[in-house]
Amino acid sequence: MMPKKIKTKPYTATRNACKMCTPLGAALVFHGIEGTIPLLHGSQGCSTYMRRYLISHFREPVDIASSNFSEDTAIFGGGDNLRLAIENVARQYTPEMIGIATTCLSETIGDDVPMILDGMDKKVDPTILVHVSTPSYTGTHVDGFHGAVHAVVERCNPVTEKTTDALKTRKKINVFPGMLSNEDIRHLKEIFTDFSDVRTPIDTQSPDAIKNGIDSYAMGNNTEFTILPDYSERLEGPSWEDYQAIQKGGTPVREIKAMNRATASMEFGSILASTVDQGEKSAGSLLKERFDIPLASLGIPVGVKATDLFFERLEELTATPIPEKYKKQRGRLIDAYVDGNKYVSRQRAVVYGEEDFVVAIAGFLAEVGIIPVLCASGGKSGFLQKALEEILPKNILEQVTVHPGMDFTRMEQTAGALEPDFVIGNSKGYTLSRHLNIPLVRVGFPIHDRIGGPRILHIGYKGAQELFDTIVNTLLQRRQDTSKTGYAYM
Amino acid sequence: METISVLEDRKNQIYRKGQDSFDISCEKKSLAGAVSQRACVFCGSRVVLYPIADALHLIHGPIGCASYTWDIRGALSSGPELHRMSFSTDLSETDIVFGGEKKLEKALFELIEEYEPKAAFVYCTCIVGIIGDDVEAVCKKVAAKVGIPVLPVHSEGFKGTKKDGYKAACDALFKLIELNRKPEKQIPLSINILGEFNIGGETWIIKEYYRRMGIEVVAVMTGDGRVAEVQSAHRACLNVVQCSGSLTYLAKDMEKAYGIPYIRVSYFGIEDTSDALYDVAAFFEDTPKIMERTKTLVQEEVKTILPELSALKKDLTGKRAAIYVGGAFKAFSLIKALKHLGMAVVLVGSQTGNKDDYALLREMCDPGTVILDDANPLELAKYVMEKDAHLFIGGVKERPIAYKLGIGFCDHNHERKIPLVGFEGMENFAREVHETVTSPVWDLVPRKAFNRAISKKG
Numbered sequence A: 001m002m003p004k005k006i007k008t009k010p011y012t013a014t015r016n017a018c019k020m021c022t023p024l025g026a027a028l029v030f031h032g033i034e035g036t037i038p039l040l041h042g043s044q045g046c047s048t049y050m051r052r053y054l055i056s057h058f059r060e061p062v063d064i065a066s067s068n069f070s071e072d073t074a075i076f077g078g079g080d081n082l083r084l085a086i087e088n089v090a091r092q093y094t095p096e097m098i099g100i101a102t103t104c105l106s107e108t109i110g111d112d113v114p115m116i117l118d119g120m121d122k123k124v125d126p127t128i129l130v131h132v133s134t135p136s137y138t139g140t141h142v143d144g145f146h147g148a149v150h151a152v153v154e155r156c157n158p159v160t161e162k163t164t165d166a167l168k169t170r171k172k173i174n175v176f177p178g179m180l181s182n183e184d185i186r187h188l189k190e191i192f193t194d195f196s197d198v199r200t201p202i203d204t205q206s207p208d209a210i211k212n213g214i215d216s217y218a219m220g221n222n223t224e225f226t227i228l229p230d231y232s233e234r235l236e237g238p239s240w241e242d243y244q245a246i247q248k249g250g251t252p253v254r255e256i257k258a259m260n261r262a263t264a265s266m267e268f269g270s271i272l273a274s275t276v277d278q279g280e281k282s283a284g285s286l287l288k289e290r291f292d293i294p295l296a297s298l299g300i301p302v303g304v305k306a307t308d309l310f311f312e313r314l315e316e317l318t319a320t321p322i323p324e325k326y327k328k329q330r331g332r333l334i335d336a337y338v339d340g341n342k343y344v345s346r347q348r349a350v351v352y353g354e355e356d357f358v359v360a361i362a363g364f365l366a367e368v369g370i371i372p373v374l375c376a377s378g379g380k381s382g383f384l385q386k387a388l389e390e391i392l393p394k395n396i397l398e399q400v401t402v403h404p405g406m407d408f409t410r411m412e413q414t415a416g417a418l419e420p421d422f423v424i425g426n427s428k429g430y431t432l433s434r435h436l437n438i439p440l441v442r443v444g445f446p447i448h449d450r451i452g453g454p455r456i457l458h459i460g461y462k463g464a465q466e467l468f469d470t471i472v473n474t475l476l477q478r479r480q481d482t483s484k485t486g487y488a489y490m
Numbered sequence B: 001m002e003t004i005s006v007l008e009d010r011k012n013q014i015y016r017k018g019q020d021s022f023d024i025s026c027e028k029k030s031l032a033g034a035v036s037q038r039a040c041v042f043c044g045s046r047v048v049l050y051p052i053a054d055a056l057h058l059i060h061g062p063i064g065c066a067s068y069t070w071d072i073r074g075a076l077s078s079g080p081e082l083h084r085m086s087f088s089t090d091l092s093e094t095d096i097v098f099g100g101e102k103k104l105e106k107a108l109f110e111l112i113e114e115y116e117p118k119a120a121f122v123y124c125t126c127i128v129g130i131i132g133d134d135v136e137a138v139c140k141k142v143a144a145k146v147g148i149p150v151l152p153v154h155s156e157g158f159k160g161t162k163k164d165g166y167k168a169a170c171d172a173l174f175k176l177i178e179l180n181r182k183p184e185k186q187i188p189l190s191i192n193i194l195g196e197f198n199i200g201g202e203t204w205i206i207k208e209y210y211r212r213m214g215i216e217v218v219a220v221m222t223g224d225g226r227v228a229e230v231q232s233a234h235r236a237c238l239n240v241v242q243c244s245g246s247l248t249y250l251a252k253d254m255e256k257a258y259g260i261p262y263i264r265v266s267y268f269g270i271e272d273t274s275d276a277l278y279d280v281a282a283f284f285e286d287t288p289k290i291m292e293r294t295k296t297l298v299q300e301e302v303k304t305i306l307p308e309l310s311a312l313k314k315d316l317t318g319k320r321a322a323i324y325v326g327g328a329f330k331a332f333s334l335i336k337a338l339k340h341l342g343m344a345v346v347l348v349g350s351q352t353g354n355k356d357d358y359a360l361l362r363e364m365c366d367p368g369t370v371i372l373d374d375a376n377p378l379e380l381a382k383y384v385m386e387k388d389a390h391l392f393i394g395g396v397k398e399r400p401i402a403y404k405l406g407i408g409f410c411d412h413n414h415e416r417k418i419p420l421v422g423f424e425g426m427e428n429f430a431r432e433v434h435e436t437v438t439s440p441v442w443d444l445v446p447r448k449a450f451n452r453a454i455s456k457k458g
């Protein structure tokens, strides 16, 4: 079905946005830190809407406090409200950390949050206060996400605590994976743990372990790792036996504080890396600057090629060869690519979502022979085109329309002419896929119309395997459904 | 084991029947830092106006407010579906600095040209209230050029609560009626249905009852709504208002301006639905046939659903329910409906109830019932555990609380897909409650230990 009118001129209004607002990303990060409550400095509505949005994806409690502006606050400034909110959150949740993110409102009236927070630290001690500036009119949820990771690392690793080299004898890797699914984070942990070939789990309560900030993921070859953020347990925990004001799980604050003692950092996202090259700060670049910790930046490891790169870096950083288990996964994956090659070859896909995610998925699609005919995102970092050029072979790139700053309505109008076979992205593309009458393969965030969104695995060989199977089976189902014959063998 | 304590400043918004003697405090601004379940003014306006399916709904502000509300309700339309689109001016930093009026104007012209709506609503969000755009002027200018009503909705999130949003929406609806009002004749035996939003097709169920009673429905505000329909609302004889909070403002305005009286009803549960239909029939007492038809209708409908209700009741008798809803009116109906199923209500609360609402709740509830105003997740969890409820009735934000605590859940908010009004709605409701309460999964959750966790000091 072709859309009624194809508009090519720029459109003023955003119609069915393919992005969320900045504080949402920050709130998600804070949910990935142990004992942390996010607090949005602004009106009640923003917090409530974001909670609802996150709850619909995770199907878990997602508490986000608000400083709850009133008219007076908007006129005279939000200082008193914010201070009261902090005290109330501290009282109700006794959190380890409160993650304060601004909203458009507090940013626009020009609240000086660091000044407001001055002295509050002592008042709510030992709760740590972290502030991230997240006006929504300057970016998307992705900026809020990276901004919050950066703010937390910065707050927990002040320059004065610069460590001596002596403490760096242990291998320790900081991992900043970006906005991945719960299952992705769990898989990452599994990979790192396997790499360590742990034979005797380290007693984290021993005086030595506490002194050196060693956590339970300590590796046999003395390599430890810290993933930030890690919401994989907190936002997908078991049914409660007992009441939990703040659900268990998340990156422990003491581990974040020890990040300056790491031997390397790893950061996913090629777009993120480009913005860092341009002078923007990320958690990894901050640690590099402040503490000389080498930073390995790489794309999100989706697909064989990207995952190969990831494992290569891991082998280097840990001086450990890739475990047999992953070699086998890789072998099975490539064999599956072969078995399914004809089902997917030259199929055409529309890909959308966060820019880094789009790049990763497009790279994966290209390596199995699917043409990502439209790569779209609501984000506009300015690097999407470049990142795709780097990852896609030339013959495929020629067939790709790249569109940053795009909403779903324009995507629909553009996609029709490109004759796609399927759509791949978050559940917000359902309307588009329905109108184009082609299937939607659900990946990424959010998944609001299915159960198990947080359990979708994208990364590693295993993730590629699951993505590949899902895509092939979606296409086969389609062929079966639309055929008169109803073949029982495909 | 964790204990949950209640914030000092919230204590007079929590009441235990038979134990406390103070008047519950309500209609207050939410406490800073308390994780209220409430939304904002904009949310209230949006809830009321969005079901108007042939109008353009443009959200003026940065992207979030529009992103999070895209197609979030189950408000159905039998025709156009423009209301399911999410339009935003998506203000950027330069707009914040230099003002968003130009962008708004351009956006309106483009959208109206492309989508040909019958009217346009421009929702002002928080930022617009700060940067001081003259939205009124832009709307006037655009309206004059395009020849359709273009109405600002003053729904800046921080300027009050959801209720103020209802009021802003009612103002816009009233203006819409006024804009086009010609001295037309009243339509005999006619009503407007107010405060009914066609979630899961509920408007259609209610309209069908009125059709069978011989009553004409002029306008529904705003379920399956159309601009032209709304604009003829002044021709009805009676306004029948559901959902006491949201559309009463409009009913009052219309009473003043056009002399149309209004009555308040609810369509949830057998009792309330019957009362609603009888009250409307009684209004048209000069046409006794209507009352006769209504009686037959109620009898027929009740007869149809009673057997199943009785069967379901067997499993539900003695089970305990917790209710947390937006407007208190819904709670009244739910308490009655649950009693019908043999269930006891042990906790009831609302986001926006007023003094009268809470007085009535206090009367309706059994001793020991906890009544909450503007509660937060911690308090809800605390009392659900303390009261050992089997079922929670609320919205998406309450669902994970119920599920984490291992009890059944029934969505009674705008996002549900199943109609719960009228007699068949009662049947759907009973089925849904039964399905969740009797699910075997509760046997597997580690729920038994909860009672130990209850704080004695709260």
Ligand code: SF4
Pocket: A043, A044, A045, A046, A047, A049, B039, B040, B041, B042, B043, B061, B064, B065, B124, B125, B126, B127, B155, B156, B157, B158
């Ligand atoms: S910005 Fe204001 S209007 Fe928009 S969601 Fe937040 S509180 Fe509501």
Ligand code: SF4
Pocket: A021, A022, A023, A042, A045, A046, A049, A102, A103, A104, A105, A136, A137, B061, B062, B063, B064, B065, B126, B127
């Ligand atoms: S005002 Fe800003 S922070 Fe709040 S919901 Fe809207 S875009 Fe997001």
